[in-house]
Amino acid sequence: MTTATLELTALTAAATRAAKAAAAASDADRAGWLHAVADALDANVTELVAIADSETRLGTARLTGEVARTTGQLRLFATVITEGSYLEAVIDHADPSAMPPKPDLRRLLKPIGPVAVFSASNFPFAFSVAGGDTASALAVGCSVIVKAHSGHLRLSERTAEIVTEALAAAGAPEGLFALISGREAGTALVQDPAIKAVGFTGSIPGGRALFDLAVSRPEPIPFYGELGSLNPVVITAEALQARTGELAAGLAGSFTLGAGQFCTKPGLVFIPAGTGFAAELAEAAKGKGAAPMLTERIADAYPDGLRSVASLPDVTIVSGTADQDATRDGAAPVVFSTSAANVLETPEKLLEECFGPTTLLIEYADQEELSAVLALVPGSLTATVHAQPGEDVSGLVEQLAGLAGRVLFDGWPTGVAVNWAQQHGGPYPATTSLFTSVGATAVRRFQRPVAYQDAPESVLHPALREANPLGIPRRVDGVLVLP
């Protein structure tokens, strides 16, 4: 074995031991670990933001906000496990008179084991070392090995130090959390038999390659990947007429936010044909200057993507120029426009995500044409409707709900609230699973059900003991019972 392989084997062995200890720990203990990590990150916010800014150029204000979002997320998961529904405790008492007789059966969700987390470039805190995947896996009693993103390596290492120290001080088992870096190490991690699930946020090609590895293992494991999303926005004629300026300003703000490097960036905007909206948007986009990109690679890919769209027939540039040599220092916004008929003719390149501050207006002639193009849009994280009160958009909403995990009304998709109802995930390639990676139910990705039949109380998890010592919601003989 190479040194790298030996190191990884030592890490996964420690992660396996730690996962056993974490699974045996109480919810209160694990909630304490999450709070300790959150507190430690908050205490070091100034230093962390400075490192992050030097590596990502996302700016102090945005990064400070992202730390708060990240620590809020850790604390939300502490609340989630304390509440207890996440265990999905179910008790069916024995029924000896049934035909055939029914045994006593008690079911709950247990942690799946060591989890690999691949962090994202664009959220160096919230979708990175101590981000949502890590927090939700730790919350339910899994250990975590994070593959650092090369775009913010120093930040990853410093964050990992703080997390490791905080966990140790809070009494968490050794090996519960570790950081690795490098593409080869990441590939080996996904294939390591000790790893029982993978969380990933990144590109379609990178994500699909790891997905393919995860499912082709001798023992396939779940791969929770968030890969790519076009986030279609539909504006009705009535809405456009009523609030053109507001919509143009909102859209300009949303597609350029973070230099368009959000997984929820509105990449396709459907507008009625023959309006002056493109000009309004061009005006609104003027105020948005060039902004720094996250990595050299992303900065290089952006102009390639622009030129690919610009070279297509019947595509107009509404604002900006496709002929730019974006560097890490400055990628300028570009708005394209085309017709729905044109997308129907050559959908491939027009319905491809371009990471950066660009969006494509698609003019539709009528509802039928709109619906025909929407039917070609790949699975997305979000879909948005701008309509006027009283308009019947139920058919449109039904279609959008079929292609996205979150359907928004009269807003912009770039904000993702961290709460109980959030769904950050959608049909492939938005994600590769039927779960969310943001919000309370993200924990379900790292749990597996186990039922105990006719078990003595002494071996049962407290959640399944008759007296409900944890005081959590449970389903008993088919009836949901609150504590």
Added chain:
Amino acid sequence: MTTATLELTALTAAATRAAKAAAAASDADRAGWLHAVADALDANVTELVAIADSETRLGTARLTGEVARTTGQLRLFATVITEGSYLEAVIDHADPSAMPPKPDLRRLLKPIGPVAVFSASNFPFAFSVAGGDTASALAVGCSVIVKAHSGHLRLSERTAEIVTEALAAAGAPEGLFALISGREAGTALVQDPAIKAVGFTGSIPGGRALFDLAVSRPEPIPFYGELGSLNPVVITAEALQARTGELAAGLAGSFTLGAGQFCTKPGLVFIPAGTGFAAELAEAAKGKGAAPMLTERIADAYPDGLRSVASLPDVTIVSGTADQDATRDGAAPVVFSTSAANVLETPEKLLEECFGPTTLLIEYADQEELSAVLALVPGSLTATVHAQPGEDVSGLVEQLAGLAGRVLFDGWPTGVAVNWAQQHGGPYPATTSLFTSVGATAVRRFQRPVAYQDAPESVLHPALREANPLGIPRRVDGVLVLP
């Protein structure tokens, strides 16, 4: 396109249309469809059992019981959707004062779309045309295309006729249910873009081949496969001493039930070394004669499996003979015995499932050796402990819960209750998912979450409307609220 391809395309197109209609139907409507199917099957039980018995030779009593189990299952899913928790309705009200302001967000689970179901050989009703996969998919609003098992083709066709007629009479949309047959058609079905998930019960090689197809599609889809299981049983020294005869009789009954063609058949039985249990079991197994096998293929594979085990070093035959030419008419029970040390040396063939009336006793010297062998046992549907009251088996139970989805105490795994707490699934290769294929929560396999942000009441599913018109349990602002 070939005729077969054209036929499949027509079926999946109809299934797509029907899935839209079913998703829009009310829970009460869909519950009505399930009841109609259950009632129709019950009404035709005599005819169905006669066809089933002629094809499977499982006997009238067993098959009549299985019809009751199947119709009970359909009615349980009607109860599940009527109760409403399956929608996982969550409402987070807007919080404009939060930083950043939080929108109104409402989440529920929606049906995933058309589902392919591959039926099993060994349960011609309960895991077949109108079995658990079909029932749970229909319950939540999916359409279903079943691939018939070649072992009971006439029964599949007749069952499908009854199901189709019952659904039509109950007002279900056309195309909601269809049956296909043939290996090529099944392969094409898994690859058809209209299909959004697959349910499968069968062998490891067959299931893995279809799993590989499902995950290598341009749009990968979830494959819920139940593939193979050894179902280890551990008997402690105290239990063996206290009730040898009872354990031998129970085990003999369990491993020969249905000629050992149960996915939950106890295939490995761990006993303390140096007891007289093997002789007791041989005595108990004497009463179990040769029994018919389900198909020619299974009958052919059984003696091959027996000879493979018998040829291994340090394996003893306790009862029966490995040198039998099993035919569909009669496969005779065989009990093997070996030492834990031997399994540690050559685990591969000893830890391989052999479908049919055979089991392997494994004598362990101490807890350490027992634990070492258990660490090599592949993922299983069940694991069983026989211990005496007061014995500390917590470490053993923890290990068994790590390798199986259901842990039984002082019973036998071959019965699978259909209720809210059931877990029929386990680590690979027992299943390929984190869900159950039996019991109430089986529905979650065919649902995907969608969140609605700042949506007007008029476009919301009734489950998410403020007044809770369906009267179902929901989580509101983080708090679980009963109707």
